Amino acid sequence: MRVDVRALGACNRLAEQGAKQAAGALSDLTGTDLAVEVTGASVASGQDLAESFAGRESIGVSVGLRGGLDGEAVLAFDAVNADALLSLLPGGQSMERSAVTEVGNIALGGFLDGWANYLGKAIDMSPPRYFEADGAAVLPDGALAGDGVFLFESRLDATTTDLDFSIYMLPDSGPFRDLIVGKTAPAAAAGDAPGAAANDGTTSTAVPYESLSTFSSLAKEGSANAADNIAMMTGLETSVDVSRLRFVPLADVPAEVGTEPHAGTVFELQGQPSGYLAILFEESSAAAVADAMLPMEPDEPLGDMAENALCELGNVMTSGFIDGWANVLGTTITHSPPEFVHDIGASTISPLVAKLSERQDYGFVIDTAIRTEGIQARCDVYALPDERELARALDRLSEP
Amino acid sequence: MTRSLSDDRPDDPADRTGSDAVADAEPAAVTGGPSADDRGRIKVGVGELAVTSEDATLTTSGLGSCVAVALVDDRAGVRGLLHAMLPAGEGRTTAASRPAKYVDTGVDTLIAAIDDAGGDPRRLEARVAGGAEMLDLTDAVGPRNVERVGEVLDAAGVPIVASDVGDTVGRTVRFGPDGRLVVRAADGFERAI
Known part of the structure; x- marks a missing residue:
């Protein structure tokens, strides 16, 4: 597989837009201010990922994806920040699971809107599943298998409280791979589509x-x-x-x-x-x-x-x-x-x-x-x- | 649940009205708009710009060789802040570039956004900060940014009323409703220009 660097850029932008929508949805829900600090696609082998997540405990929500994208998307909070999060949510501590699940559902919905729009295909989300996970178990299924994966990760930061969280999405399924290798024709006419990028006179770079x-x-x-x-x-x-x-x-x-x-x-x-x-x-x-x-x-x-x-x-x-x-x-x-x-x-x-x-x-x-x-x-x-x-x-x- | 295909892209700047507290004022293909908080602080990131016609304070931090351009139309109460990284985008902007990445395209976009928000480009005053020469390794990108700001504003007929530029120091700025630009240097020294 050859990864098209411009297509990867376009995917990164979608992830960034999605993360901004998720941040907006969460800001509305919690009444606190959240900003997307950074969105990136990391490249790591399963083993490296497992090591980098060692010792971290997370709570969060995962949803299965069907349609425009197949796979799994995960919204995760560091467990140490769970109390800060819960104190901001309607229902608070007494509603721990359902409150987190609701937050995850809304935020991931916002995150996926941009991708659906770009692909010109609806993305079906399975009902959200609440989880508590040690280490790399937080990552979408399949992240730890194989030689390496791209993991899209956005880190959001609350400007007034200590409430960072991450959204992970793993492009291990066919349609997602096609996006990254630049096979998918741009569905939207927007100029940031990977196919459109070649029109600016520069050539795209593909990396094995x-x-x-x-x-x-x-x-x-x-x-x-x-x-x-x-x-x-x-x-x-x-x-x-x-x-x-x-x-x-x-x-x-x-x-x-x-x-x-x-x-x-x-x-x-x-x-x-x-x-x-x-x-x-x-x-x-x-x-x-x-x-x-x-x-x-x-x-x-x-x-x-x-x-x-x-x-x-x-x-x-x-x-x-x-x-x-x-x-x-x-x-x-x-x-x-x-x-x-x-x-x-x-x-x-x-x-x-x-x-x-x-x-x-x-x-x-x-x-x-x-x-x-x-x-x-x-x-x-x-x-x-x-x-x-x-x-x-x-x-x-x-x-x- | 099915995610709909609704158009979630940022609005075209031309559609914005003066009552918007936040106008990221970038064309539809551009992301990276600033974020506002409920105390009326709008953070402007690298390669971003924002316009407000309300009481919000526009802020940008970690200016090194980058340059901040703050424009105000006092009478209309419209202000805008740009955080640009490089002098010139002419002929170099790609579909993926943010216009606010460059001084020239950024200033033009900022003036247009202020116009859209109810400000009058003929009444604008500019305050400029940043453009430090942080490193010997990188060939004077800061001073080149400052020089380009002067040229672009001159061409647009916008006077620079105050500036805190150059040197070798990082800066953070706040642009409040009084139209003054508060510049804080890395050593904590702060002054309003």
């Missing part, structure tokens, strides 16, 4: 699905290398919390990084693919990690000494990260010297996103969270490869 799945696993190895390098330089034990390859609207990336102050390093990557890599710590984490690397406590928490330490750390992490890519892609990738950054996280990453956005609206983003044991520190690595160059390299990978 198997290569994407392979690359996703390798990105994970790169993350493990980067984490090991932190351990080596700081003496702190590290673990990779999350590592995922996702396809997202680039404009959403700054919001995902957030408005908290961050410190860290950014790099330009040269080779196949080129792109950017950002290693960002929240301020307290940056100070703690720098402190662990320095022989004595620095005069200021994030002064020159800390800056040097973080640059040195960034260098070895980046090498660890991209060596894995280069090995598997059979290409050479080099990186620029580190540039130290210390500012609002979203502001720091915005010029990188802007540069890539000159050529593309959507991009593959590898995001990785690395946590250290002993001291509370966490860093996020964002790798932003050029879409066309990555697609070309992946294409070569699939050649015999």
Whole structure:
């Protein structure tokens, strides 16, 4: 199967529109304000998914889909947020199951409207099923089988309360696959249809699905290398919390990084693919990690000494990260010297996103969270490869 | 339950009326409209714009090299805010691009949306923030954004009455009913322009 990158973009947009409708429906129902923070399609093997969901408990609702789409859609809340959710719902705690079921039904209905409209076919939803699930059991049936799946995930954020939740949909059935490989002719005359995109004079890029799945696993190895390098330089034990390859609207990336102050390093990557890599710590984490690397406590928490330490750390992490890519892609990738950054996280990453956005609206983003044991520190690595160059390299990978 | 085939796409900006508290003011093919909350705060994301003719405060956060353009027609009480990422979309916009991604198409779309909401493009005043040179790695995308804002507003006959641009600092802005743009820098320093 070859995945059409533009078709994937169009699907992502549908998921985003659907998530906005779901957020609107929930806002009306709960009287709280919800905004869609990010919608992406993640590419992961069943095993990787199982690991990334380990230890998470969810409550939510699933519905079966027939008609325009076959499969299953799931709306899930982190169980730790369940009380916050219930306090907002009519009936509250006493109505736990039915209240959550009703919320899920309304939100998923809103989510699917856009897809039905786009496909020009009605989508039948089976009655909603309430569930409580450990780990990856929350995901739609079939997510953990096979070598890899696309999982559309939207994260919604309540602006005034702690109430994030996710919507997952798994394109493992025929019609959904056809959408992603660009086979489905646009039902709506809208300009964002995959078929219409070729009219703007650019050619569409198709990526072999198997290569994407392979690359996703390798990105994970790169993350493990980067984490090991932190351990080596700081003496702190590290673990990779999350590592995922996702396809997202680039404009959403700054919001995902957030408005908290961050410190860290950014790099330009040269080779196949080129792109950017950002290693960002929240301020307290940056100070703690720098402190662990320095022989004595620095005069200021994030002064020159800390800056040097973080640059040195960034260098070895980046090498660890991209060596894995280069090995598997059979290409050479080099990186620029580190540039130290210390500012609002979203502001720091915005010029990188802007540069890539000159050529593309959507991009593959590898995001990785690395946590250290002993001291509370966490860093996020964002790798932003050029879409066309990555697609070309992946294409070569699939050649015999 | 069957999901219907109703048209759920955003309205065409031309259909909007001045009484709308929120006008994401983007053509039908564009998603990513801002969201409002009940305290009258409208968040404008990267590559988005919003217009209000009511008391809502328009906000956008995490401006780095991106630029925020705030336009107001005081007499009509109509305000709009754009968060653009790149200078020029001419000839480069695709069906998938948001017009608000670019300064030139974004400013034009914003002025049209303000017009639709009951504002008069001839009475507009502009306030501009952002366009920092955050990184040496990326070739002056911030300053190029600011320069383009000047050109596009000049061509549209909209005067820039105040700006807080350039430097190497991230910014967050709020555009309230008084027509002032409150700019908060990463170090917490805040000023109204």
